[in-house]
Amino acid sequence: MTDDDLKTHLHGELRWIGDAVLAKLDGLGEYDLRRPLTDSGTNLLGLVKHLSTWEARYLGEVFDRPFPEPLPARGTDMWATERESSADIVDRYRRVWAHSAATVTDLPLDAPGRVPWWPEPDVTLFAVLVHLLTETNRHAGHADILREQLDGAVGVDTAARPAPGDRRAEPERVARTFRQP
Template identity: 70%
Template sequence: MVWKLDGLDESDIRRPLVASGTNLLGLVKHLTLTESRYFGEVFDRPFPEPMPRWDDLAARGADMRAAEDESREDIVGRYRRVWAHSDATIAALPVDSPGFVPWWPRPRVMLFNVLVHVLTETARHAGHADIVREQIDGATGEGRW
């Protein structure tokens, strides 16, 4: 996700090109919040920095857009710290470790369920980022791997 920002200036990474107002930097911000929740609070291993809670209705949807006072460095840096926190949770817990996702209809889960969910969520938003990036400068991401 982070490399989707490469080579773009501030206006491009913040430019909303879909009706919802989602932008590239906002997608990174959203995945930061997603991972911090799923590999943090769900397994009683909260990410140590302040993050909006899942039940904060006032903040709902704001994570898909980067605010003017949020820098690229701040958002990407927090995403990288959340990666490290997520990796530590994954390394520390067996795949069948129990977790609790209060916003799911069946809230009792295992780490395996969360791994699959976050992978799916990340892949979906990477696709969104592909579409937004292609609208900005035609870059499709082919040949990056």
């Protein structure tokens, strides 16, 4: 596998999982997209905003190719303000993808970058792509759980729903009765 093949593969996986995250928004209204479903305030639209912000930073400023639009300040990227519609946030994510694609296309995998907030700040494009793929997958898992909490939709296809009903009874019984052998 050549470096270009590897780069294409990693970037393709990043786009595939990004599309899967966006699919979690399908069919939901603004309230459900913004609704905090955990004590930390995590919500679907906030996850998308967070992913777009950090992808723009990692495949932008880390390689001296800043994203051409203002980004949310650190700590304000996990929720949508009353001035940001879901379309605004999704559209920004797609613009970030275009900017990221240019960085990935233009630079070799061993291109040097600098992540000043990391303990070992000197990085390569390869390391940043792996990091972004890992983090995007992590947040895709969060989105899976949030969407299931909202309406039961599971998997990449939000139209797919398990049979109605709570399926926790048997795992709960086992958890309560399990004794270490």
